[in-house]
Amino acid sequence: MSKSPVYFTDFRTQFGLTQCDKLVKLIKKAGIEDLPLRDSFAAVKIHFGEPGNLAYLRPAYAASVVEVLSSRGARPYLTDCNTLYPGGRKNALEHLEAAYKNGFTPYSIGCQILIGDGLKGNDDVELPVPNGELLQKAYIGRAIADSDVLITLNHFKAHEMTGMGGALKNLGMGCGSRAGKKAMHNDGLTKVLQEYCVGCGRCTKACAHGAPHVEHGHASIDLTKCVGCGRCIGVCPHDAIMAIDGQANGLLDKKIAEYAAAVLNNRPSFHISLVRDVSPYCDCHSENDAAIVPDIGMFASFDPVALDQACSDAVLNAPVLPHTALEERRNAESPCNHFTSLFPETDWEIQLNHAVKLGLGTREYELIRI
Numbered sequence: 001m002s003k004s005p006v007y008f009t010d011f012r013t014q015f016g017l018t019q020c021d022k023l024v025k026l027i028k029k030a031g032i033e034d035l036p037l038r039d040s041f042a043a044v045k046i047h048f049g050e051p052g053n054l055a056y057l058r059p060a061y062a063a064s065v066v067e068v069l070s071s072r073g074a075r076p077y078l079t080d081c082n083t084l085y086p087g088g089r090k091n092a093l094e095h096l097e098a099a100y101k102n103g104f105t106p107y108s109i110g111c112q113i114l115i116g117d118g119l120k121g122n123d124d125v126e127l128p129v130p131n132g133e134l135l136q137k138a139y140i141g142r143a144i145a146d147s148d149v150l151i152t153l154n155h156f157k158a159h160e161m162t163g164m165g166g167a168l169k170n171l172g173m174g175c176g177s178r179a180g181k182k183a184m185h186n187d188g189l190t191k192v193l194q195e196y197c198v199g200c201g202r203c204t205k206a207c208a209h210g211a212p213h214v215e216h217g218h219a220s221i222d223l224t225k226c227v228g229c230g231r232c233i234g235v236c237p238h239d240a241i242m243a244i245d246g247q248a249n250g251l252l253d254k255k256i257a258e259y260a261a262a263v264l265n266n267r268p269s270f271h272i273s274l275v276r277d278v279s280p281y282c283d284c285h286s287e288n289d290a291a292i293v294p295d296i297g298m299f300a301s302f303d304p305v306a307l308d309q310a311c312s313d314a315v316l317n318a319p320v321l322p323h324t325a326l327e328e329r330r331n332a333e334s335p336c337n338h339f340t341s342l343f344p345e346t347d348w349e350i351q352l353n354h355a356v357k358l359g360l361g362t363r364e365y366e367l368i369r370i
């Protein structure tokens with residue numbers, strides 16, 4: 001397979017030239033207007049940010065993308081699916097409220113917002129997974145499955161279960177309905193390492209399924225209730241929770257790639273990632289830890305694999321910022337890459353390699369600076 005073009009621009013501006021101007025120039029140069037946009041229902045898949053999190057992408061970036069789509073005759077809408085865990089985005093009413101509070105309104109972005117899998121997360125469509133190795137079908141939010149064109153607008157960052165999160169993560173996990181998210185997570189049943197647990201109870205608050213409970217100062221997890229969402233792993237301040245199956249994160253990564261394959265199958269698509277506020281954890285947390293590397297820039301491509309690879313390389317080659325989780329966790333004497341330093345149990349490349357195997361793109365790219 002030949003190299004895929006990935007277009008890039010940094011965040012530098014001059015008087016009279018805004019970051020949004022640069023984003024518009026970038027996506028036009030990368031070919032977004034070549035999509036069959038006229039009269040299409042064009043889904044723009046984005047993460048509206050968990051209430052409290054401040055690392056999510058600002059609405060003005062989305063408005064710029066929407067303006068380009070509308071100018072070419074498309075009918076764009078912003079969309080995301082509900083979460084599997086408690087928080088502010090677990091049903092469509094709360095999800096819309098969270099989006100509005102974070103500044104995404106029809107007035108600020110220039111289009112409507114549709115929660116992809118409906119009021120309670122069960123409005124989905126069963127789509128085949130072409131060449132699926134682990135899954136044959138995927139449950140995709142109906143408002144995304146029904147789109148004619150799909151654009152992802154991704155906040156690229158590190159991620160506790162996948163190493164890094166970009167276009168594939170936004171496509172695969174993000175387009176899955178509640179049933180879809182459960183299917184992707186179901187290898188991830190968790191256990192508590194008693195020697196590290198201090199009985200703080202944070203895991204009990206984070207779990208939507210009532211699986212962890214604290215007794216005599218230590219937590220344990222009821223496996224008849226656990227769905228393997230991994231939420232408790234991220235909130236435990238003492239790293240006392242881990243997946244029972246050591247392969248769980250790798251299987252999750254592969255399933256995310258398979259869900260991405262299902263949603264992209266024969267659907268015209270285009271992908272945009274902004275590498276800024278590169279937090280160590282997912283934007284699904286209601287807090288965001290300090291960025292681990294400096295803001296880098298904006299990337300766009302028709303190839304989601306090449307895009308994720310280009311963003312990963314940019315982060316891996318960036319200097320470590322002081323006073324961050326990355327600085328705390330990396331071993332200066334035997335340094336490994338940023339994602340592995342943060343999450344040694346997670347192989348961030350599995351998702352990319354599986355996506356290549358599924359024919360979603362290539363890890364080989366040509367970076368075109370504009």
Ligand code: SF4
Nearest residue numbers: 197198200201203236
């Ligand atoms: S969050 Fe961690 S330390 Fe706190 S009770 Fe749960 S397992 Fe124990």
Ligand code: SF4
Nearest residue numbers: 207226227229230232
């Ligand atoms: S106990 Fe299971 S269901 Fe509950 S947050 Fe942890 S992984 Fe998710």
